Amino acid sequence: MYTIGKLSKNTGVTVRTLDYYDEIGLLTPSAKTDGGHRLYDEEDVMRLERILALKYMGFSLEQIKDILQHSPSTWQQSIQQQLEMVKREQERLKTLEQTLLGVYYSIEFEKDIDWSMIFSMIKLYQQDPEDIFQDYQAYLTDEDMRKIIDMNAQMSEEDIKAWTEINETIKKHLHLDPYSDEAWQLAERWISERIFGHDEALLGNLTAALSDLKEGVVFYPITKDVVSFIEHAYMAKQEKGEIK
Amino acid sequence: MYTIGKLSKNTGVTVRTLDYYDEIGLLTPSAKTDGGHRLYDEEDVMRLERILALKYMGFSLEQIKDILQHSPSTWQQSIQQQLEMVKREQERLKTLEQTLLGVYYSIEFEKDIDWSMIFSMIKLYQQDPEDIFQDYQAYLTDEDMRKIIDMNAQMSEEDIKAWTEINETIKKHLHLDPYSDEAWQLAERWISERIFGHDEALLGNLTAALSDLKEGVVFYPITKDVVSFIEHAYMAKQEKGEIK
DNA sequence: TATTGAAACGCACGTTACGTGTTGTTTTAT
DNA sequence: ATAAAACAACACGTAACGTGCGTTTCAATA
Secondary structure, eight states, rough: OOOHHHHHHHOOOOOOHHHHHHHHSSSSSSSTTTTTTTTEEEEHHHHHHHHHHHHHHOHHHHHHHHHHHHHHGGHHHHHHHHHHHHHHHHHHHHHHHHHHHHHHHHHHHHOOOOHHHHHHHHHHHHSSSHHHHHTTTTOOOHHHHHHHHHHHTOHHHHHHHHHHHHHHHHTTTTOOOTTHEEEEEEHHHHHHHTTTOOOOHHHHHHHHHHHHOOSSBSTTOHHHHHHHHHHHHHHHHHHSSSSS | EHHHHHHHHHHHOOOOHHHHHHHHSOOOSSSEEEEEOOOOHHHHHHHHHHHHHHHHOOOOOOHHHHHHSGGGGGGHHHHHHHHHHHHHHHHHHHHHHHHHHHHHHHHHHHHHHHEEEEEHHHHHHHHHHHHHHHTTTTTHHHHHHHHHHHHHHTTTHHHHHHHHHHHHHHHTTTTTTTTSSSHHHHHHHHHHTTTTTOOHHHHHHHHHHHOOOOSBBBBTTHHHHHHHHHHHHHHOOOTTTOOO
């Protein structure tokens, strides 16, 4: 039989936490002294170990109470749900990391932040992926969209840095004459940044989509103004007959 | 000028949230009607966009208040801290995912859960990695430890499933005579499970460490009882002169 | 201008998993 | 027997709001 203090020392759980678990009925001591002090036996210790294990796995105390009431055969379902939550959370953190990197380099190259872009991006992410697809379904094939999503997911820190730099550079030179050599050089750098892997069909469809839709952002970090700049430089080059 | 209701509709933020932001001084409307109703202008809208962007990035409202008071040049530091937090969180979720998978397959193969193992594991993870290393430094080289950590990080779901299965199988047959063929077959399966990549030196050091240390778990999911079983089967085979 | 329904205000209590602090009681050590 | 330590029980605080609820103000109609 352990007093609450001994149990606390053995498990590393604070007395207040055990107090709380008693209060919410998650772990009630199986005995008490005449004076009312709580006494925990081996079975209680086992239950506490289970509670801590489940807590580590990310379950709430309420869920833990439920789980421990049921038989182990039903636990697999809870664990699978938890696994899915963990996977979703990992994806969220991945896109969050990319966002933070994008903003970081955005400050580095521009000394300022494109807030409205980030805001549009958030609204984009908060939508159901299905809904986003619908907006672009008229312009992009399923294959196209898969490519963009993959592209987004696989960007390394270096990719994001390079991509942010060329985009910020272009934003500073939006006023350039599309027919000028400088504009075309920027456009070439943008296109060759292996983001699209020289997939000109995809690029064409995307520019078409962007011309018609109002939002400034498609998929991070592609903004309408930059794509429009590229498009114009591209068309100018075609007019001059230097590309087909 | 927007009323709180209009602003709410435009941004998707609830009125109560705007109410709260006003209350904590995060977003105070720049004007009010005679009757006391709040009026937000364009600048307020911009500030709200920034707040939402920073919130999306994982900052607390308190942090956001601080950040928005400072100049953009100091923001990079905050973003980097946030990036580090995100990376740490991702690592936590990765090990958590592996734990959940381990438990999942543990139920599948054994119809029961080794709670004390999970509990030891938690205590292990809660320790400073430095402290864990210290316990094993007498037995394992830095190279060894790096291998184990890599091995742990790179396990796929399939690896975990296979690994859990062989471990659970062995746990059911701990009573087998180390000199028996069955014991040796299990030991061979365990060793060849590409976890150690036939690294017998590492395996030897690890068994030595496990013999002396009390904890049941080293690095998930390697438990003392199983390693001990392998060791005995291995020694039996050596005695019989069938391996060197 | 009076009325009325919608919008907004302000206040308070609920949420999660405890931390921190206080006061009074029980246990343990001397 | 007495001092010191441990414990019980209660209350308030945290973060970021959600959810009422009664009251006041606004905007549009009669």
